[in-house]
Amino acid sequence: MLGGVSDLIELRDRMRAFTDERDWAKFHDPKSLVLALVGEVGELAELFQWLPADQAVERVGTDPLRRRVGEELADVLAYLVRLADVLDIDLAEVARAKLADSALRFPAHDVRGEAPEKG
Structure with a gap:
Protein backbone atom coordinates (compact mmCIF):
# COMPACT_ATOMS: atom_id res chain seq x y z
CA MET A 1 0.00 0.00 0.00
CA LEU A 2 1.21 3.49 -0.76
CA GLY A 3 2.39 5.05 2.46
CA GLY A 4 2.51 8.71 1.51
CA VAL A 5 3.50 11.41 -0.88
CA SER A 6 7.05 10.08 -1.23
CA ASP A 7 5.64 6.75 -2.44
CA LEU A 8 3.54 8.58 -5.01
CA ILE A 9 6.58 10.52 -6.21
CA GLU A 10 8.61 7.32 -6.41
CA LEU A 11 5.84 5.66 -8.45
CA ARG A 12 5.68 8.68 -10.78
CA ASP A 13 9.45 8.58 -11.27
CA ARG A 14 9.43 4.83 -11.91
CA MET A 15 6.59 5.28 -14.42
CA ARG A 16 8.61 7.99 -16.19
CA ALA A 17 11.68 5.77 -16.36
CA PHE A 18 9.65 2.79 -17.59
CA THR A 19 8.11 4.96 -20.30
CA ASP A 20 11.40 6.57 -21.31
CA GLU A 21 13.24 3.22 -21.52
CA ARG A 22 10.66 2.06 -24.06
CA ASP A 23 10.31 5.38 -25.92
CA TRP A 24 6.58 5.36 -25.20
CA ALA A 25 6.16 9.01 -24.17
CA LYS A 26 5.01 9.80 -27.71
CA PHE A 27 1.97 7.58 -27.06
CA HIS A 28 1.18 9.13 -23.69
CA ASP A 29 -0.84 12.14 -24.73
CA PRO A 30 -3.64 13.07 -22.31
CA LYS A 31 -6.44 11.67 -24.48
CA SER A 32 -4.75 8.29 -24.86
CA LEU A 33 -3.98 8.08 -21.15
CA VAL A 34 -7.56 8.97 -20.21
CA LEU A 35 -8.88 6.29 -22.56
CA ALA A 36 -6.45 3.74 -21.10
CA LEU A 77 -3.29 3.94 -10.27
CA ALA A 78 -0.45 3.68 -12.80
CA TYR A 79 -2.41 5.39 -15.57
CA LEU A 80 -3.72 8.04 -13.17
CA VAL A 81 -0.22 8.84 -11.93
CA ARG A 82 1.12 8.93 -15.48
CA LEU A 83 -1.70 11.24 -16.64
CA ALA A 84 -1.06 13.63 -13.75
CA ASP A 85 2.65 13.61 -14.59
CA VAL A 86 2.06 14.37 -18.28
CA LEU A 87 -0.27 17.23 -17.30
CA ASP A 88 2.18 18.46 -14.61
CA ILE A 89 -0.43 18.15 -11.86
CA ASP A 90 0.72 17.36 -8.33
CA LEU A 91 -1.74 14.56 -7.61
CA ALA A 92 -1.09 14.49 -3.86
CA GLU A 93 -1.53 18.25 -3.58
CA VAL A 94 -4.80 18.38 -5.51
CA ALA A 95 -6.14 15.35 -3.63
CA ARG A 96 -5.41 17.04 -0.30
CA ALA A 97 -7.10 20.23 -1.50
CA LYS A 98 -10.13 18.30 -2.73
CA LEU A 99 -10.45 16.48 0.58
CA ALA A 100 -10.25 19.79 2.49
CA ASP A 101 -12.94 21.27 0.23
CA SER A 102 -15.16 18.22 0.71
CA ALA A 103 -14.76 18.49 4.49
CA LEU A 104 -16.08 22.06 4.30
CA ARG A 105 -18.91 21.19 1.91
CA PHE A 106 -19.99 18.11 3.84
CA PRO A 107 -19.48 18.64 7.58
CA ALA A 108 -19.61 15.29 9.37
CA HIS A 109 -22.23 16.50 11.85
CA ASP A 110 -24.56 17.41 8.96
CA VAL A 111 -24.18 14.37 6.72
CA ARG A 112 -23.18 11.51 9.02
CA GLY A 113 -24.81 8.28 7.80
CA GLU A 114 -26.30 9.93 4.70
CA ALA A 115 -25.23 9.98 1.08
CA PRO A 116 -25.48 13.64 0.12
CA GLU A 117 -26.40 14.66 -3.38
CA LYS A 118 -23.48 15.72 -5.48
CA GLY A 119 -23.24 19.49 -5.33
Whole structure:
Protein backbone atom coordinates (compact mmCIF):
# COMPACT_ATOMS: atom_id res chain seq x y z
CA MET A 1 0.00 0.00 0.00
CA LEU A 2 1.21 3.49 -0.76
CA GLY A 3 2.39 5.05 2.46
CA GLY A 4 2.51 8.71 1.51
CA VAL A 5 3.50 11.41 -0.88
CA SER A 6 7.05 10.08 -1.23
CA ASP A 7 5.64 6.75 -2.44
CA LEU A 8 3.54 8.58 -5.01
CA ILE A 9 6.58 10.52 -6.21
CA GLU A 10 8.61 7.32 -6.41
CA LEU A 11 5.84 5.66 -8.45
CA ARG A 12 5.68 8.68 -10.78
CA ASP A 13 9.45 8.58 -11.27
CA ARG A 14 9.43 4.83 -11.91
CA MET A 15 6.59 5.28 -14.42
CA ARG A 16 8.61 7.99 -16.19
CA ALA A 17 11.68 5.77 -16.36
CA PHE A 18 9.65 2.79 -17.59
CA THR A 19 8.11 4.96 -20.30
CA ASP A 20 11.40 6.57 -21.31
CA GLU A 21 13.24 3.22 -21.52
CA ARG A 22 10.66 2.06 -24.06
CA ASP A 23 10.31 5.38 -25.92
CA TRP A 24 6.58 5.36 -25.20
CA ALA A 25 6.16 9.01 -24.17
CA LYS A 26 5.01 9.80 -27.71
CA PHE A 27 1.97 7.58 -27.06
CA HIS A 28 1.18 9.13 -23.69
CA ASP A 29 -0.84 12.14 -24.73
CA PRO A 30 -3.64 13.07 -22.31
CA LYS A 31 -6.44 11.67 -24.48
CA SER A 32 -4.75 8.29 -24.86
CA LEU A 33 -3.98 8.08 -21.15
CA VAL A 34 -7.56 8.97 -20.21
CA LEU A 35 -8.88 6.29 -22.56
CA ALA A 36 -6.45 3.74 -21.10
CA LEU A 37 -7.53 4.76 -17.60
CA VAL A 38 -11.21 4.38 -18.48
CA GLY A 39 -10.47 0.95 -19.95
CA GLU A 40 -8.78 -0.17 -16.75
CA VAL A 41 -11.63 1.18 -14.61
CA GLY A 42 -13.96 -0.85 -16.86
CA GLU A 43 -11.92 -3.99 -16.22
CA LEU A 44 -12.11 -3.31 -12.48
CA ALA A 45 -15.86 -2.72 -12.68
CA GLU A 46 -16.30 -5.99 -14.56
CA LEU A 47 -14.89 -7.88 -11.58
CA PHE A 48 -17.62 -6.41 -9.36
CA GLN A 49 -20.44 -6.39 -11.92
CA TRP A 50 -22.38 -9.39 -10.65
CA LEU A 51 -21.16 -9.55 -7.07
CA PRO A 52 -23.89 -8.91 -4.51
CA ALA A 53 -22.96 -5.56 -2.91
CA ASP A 54 -23.24 -6.96 0.59
CA GLN A 55 -20.76 -9.75 -0.23
CA ALA A 56 -18.18 -7.82 -2.25
CA VAL A 57 -15.69 -7.22 0.57
CA GLU A 58 -15.84 -10.84 1.68
CA ARG A 59 -15.44 -12.25 -1.83
CA VAL A 60 -12.54 -9.94 -2.67
CA GLY A 61 -10.83 -11.17 0.48
CA THR A 62 -9.75 -14.41 -1.19
CA ASP A 63 -7.90 -15.38 -4.34
CA PRO A 64 -8.18 -15.44 -7.26
CA LEU A 65 -10.51 -12.42 -7.10
CA ARG A 66 -8.31 -10.56 -4.62
CA ARG A 67 -5.30 -10.88 -6.93
CA ARG A 68 -7.29 -9.73 -9.97
CA VAL A 69 -8.77 -6.72 -8.16
CA GLY A 70 -5.28 -5.76 -6.98
CA GLU A 71 -3.93 -5.96 -10.52
CA GLU A 72 -6.71 -3.76 -11.90
CA LEU A 73 -6.33 -1.24 -9.06
CA ALA A 74 -2.61 -1.09 -9.84
CA ASP A 75 -3.35 -0.45 -13.52
CA VAL A 76 -5.80 2.35 -12.63
CA LEU A 77 -3.29 3.94 -10.27
CA ALA A 78 -0.45 3.68 -12.80
CA TYR A 79 -2.41 5.39 -15.57
CA LEU A 80 -3.72 8.04 -13.17
CA VAL A 81 -0.22 8.84 -11.93
CA ARG A 82 1.12 8.93 -15.48
CA LEU A 83 -1.70 11.24 -16.64
CA ALA A 84 -1.06 13.63 -13.75
CA ASP A 85 2.65 13.61 -14.59
CA VAL A 86 2.06 14.37 -18.28
CA LEU A 87 -0.27 17.23 -17.30
CA ASP A 88 2.18 18.46 -14.61
CA ILE A 89 -0.43 18.15 -11.86
CA ASP A 90 0.72 17.36 -8.33
CA LEU A 91 -1.74 14.56 -7.61
CA ALA A 92 -1.09 14.49 -3.86
CA GLU A 93 -1.53 18.25 -3.58
CA VAL A 94 -4.80 18.38 -5.51
CA ALA A 95 -6.14 15.35 -3.63
CA ARG A 96 -5.41 17.04 -0.30
CA ALA A 97 -7.10 20.23 -1.50
CA LYS A 98 -10.13 18.30 -2.73
CA LEU A 99 -10.45 16.48 0.58
CA ALA A 100 -10.25 19.79 2.49
CA ASP A 101 -12.94 21.27 0.23
CA SER A 102 -15.16 18.22 0.71
CA ALA A 103 -14.76 18.49 4.49
CA LEU A 104 -16.08 22.06 4.30
CA ARG A 105 -18.91 21.19 1.91
CA PHE A 106 -19.99 18.11 3.84
CA PRO A 107 -19.48 18.64 7.58
CA ALA A 108 -19.61 15.29 9.37
CA HIS A 109 -22.23 16.50 11.85
CA ASP A 110 -24.56 17.41 8.96
CA VAL A 111 -24.18 14.37 6.72
CA ARG A 112 -23.18 11.51 9.02
CA GLY A 113 -24.81 8.28 7.80
CA GLU A 114 -26.30 9.93 4.70
CA ALA A 115 -25.23 9.98 1.08
CA PRO A 116 -25.48 13.64 0.12
CA GLU A 117 -26.40 14.66 -3.38
CA LYS A 118 -23.48 15.72 -5.48
CA GLY A 119 -23.24 19.49 -5.33
